Amino acid sequence: MIALIQRVTQAKVVVEGETIGEIGQGLLVLLGVEKDDTPQKAQRLCDKVMGYRVFSDELGKMNLNVQQAEGSLLVVSQFTLAADTQKGLRPGFSGGAEPQKADELYRYFVEQCRKTGVKTDMGKFAADMKVSLTNDGPVTFWLQV
Numbered sequence: 807m808i809a810l811i812q813r814v815t816q817a818k819v820v821v822e823g824e825t826i827g828e829i830g831q832g833l834l835v836l837l838g839v840e841k842d843d844t845p846q847k848a849q850r851l852c853d854k855v856m857g858y859r860v861f862s863d864e865l866g867k868m869n870l871n872v873q874q875a876e877g878s879l880l881v882v883s884q885f886t887l888a889a890d891t892q893k894g895l896r897p898g899f900s901g902g903a904e905p906q907k908a909d910e911l912y913r914y915f916v917e918q919c920r921k922t923g924v925k926t927d928m929g930k931f932a933a934d935m936k937v938s939l940t941n942d943g944p945v946t947f948w949l950q951v
Contacts, residue, residue: 807847807911808838808887813860813945817880819929820936827927832877833860834939837915838887839908840901848911850951852918855879860945868945872924879919882929882937883912905932 811833818828835855860868861875872879885908889897903911909931919926929935 807840807843807851807915807951809851809855809949810836810838810884810887811855811858811860811947811949812836812939813942814880815940815942817937817939819880819882819927820938821930821933827880827882827929829878829880829925829927831875831942832925833872833879834937835879835881836884836887837881837912838884839903839911840888841903843903843907843911845911845914847951848915849918851949852915852922854949854951856919856922856924858947858949860947873922878925878927880927880929881912881916881919882935883908883931 814832814834816830817834818825856873857871859871861870861877863869885902888902889899890901891897912931916926916928
């Protein structure tokens with residue numbers, strides 16, 4: 807399971823002209839689900855995202871996690887993160903989870919994040935989404951379990 811996290815001052819997801827998810831300060835989490843992913847991996851990745859210290863403390867050092875910074879999460883399913891880009895000029899997607907499994911694990915991941923008490927919005931699985939954000943820093947990390 808892969809999470810590309812971006813520290814943002816704002817982010818939103820629009821589907822068919824309607825905003826379905828929106829946050830202020832926090833993390834935009836682009837989530838890729840791979841074939842061998844499980845609920846246990848989703849939980850470990852959630853724990854890592856929630857604990858990852860990417861927000862500045864009073865000394866300007868990245869020492870605070872999203873909860874400590876009183877931020878929010880916007881989690882967007884992105885199957886292209888599971889792409890194989892090692893050969894040729896066209897990505898391969900055989901490493902990605904089947905749609906039903908990916909949707910289940912995406913929802914499970916969001917549910918686990920919400921259980922922490924952090925406001926967590928989400929995109930719409932398999933929809934044509936327009937994602938906009940203001941990356942703060944820019945600060946972007948690739949997390950994988």
